[in-house]
Amino acid sequence: MERTTLDLWVGIFIAAGIGAILLLALKVGNMSSFNGSNTYQIYAYFDNIGGLKQRAPIKSAGVVVGRVAAIALDPKQYKARVTFNLDRQYQFSKDSTASILTSGLLGEQYIGIETGAEDAMLKPGDTLAFTQSAVVLEKLIGQFIFNKAGSGNHN
Numbered sequence: 001m002e003r004t005t006l007d008l009w010v011g012i013f014i015a016a017g018i019g020a021i022l023l024l025a026l027k028v029g030n031m032s033s034f035n036g037s038n039t040y041q042i043y044a045y046f047d048n049i050g051g052l053k054q055r056a057p058i059k060s061a062g063v064v065v066g067r068v069a070a071i072a073l074d075p076k077q078y079k080a081r082v083t084f085n086l087d088r089q090y091q092f093s094k095d096s097t098a099s100i101l102t103s104g105l106l107g108e109q110y111i112g113i114e115t116g117a118e119d120a121m122l123k124p125g126d127t128l129a130f131t132q133s134a135v136v137l138e139k140l141i142g143q144f145i146f147n148k149a150g151s152g153n154h155n
Contacts (some may be wrong), residue, residue: 039087052068
């Protein structure tokens with residue numbers, strides 16, 4: 001009888017460990033929140049998305065308000081069309097601005113939304129009119145070097 005009780009407790013402990021690992025994996029993969037059940041979709045077009053990835057956070061005032069649902073190239077405009085899944089509890093005005101920002105100097109990229117002053121709010125399926133593309137570090141360094149070389153002393 002003692003051996004059976006011990007085996008039962010070991011089994012319970014292993015099952016709890018596997019459950020904890022599964023829960024941790026879902027949290028790390030951001031799969032547990034913003035799954036689409038209580039969200040609405042809006043769209044934005046960017047000239048350059050840099051290293052933005054699907055499931056990247058969308059933040060407003062530092063608070064995560066949604067996730068990037070999809071990224072595709074629009075064949076007519078040749079711009080990146082980014083689909084946002086925003087939590088329904090957060091409403092933004094139609095003149096809000098979406099920017100692609102970076103956490104730290106070389107960190108992951110995310111979308112930052114700054115709300116505007118208009119009274120009309122975005123509805124599901126709307127497109128943000130004002131966007132700011134990602135800042136590409138390599139392009140900035142190249143411009144800096146080119147400007148320094150061009151402003152050299154010519155006697």
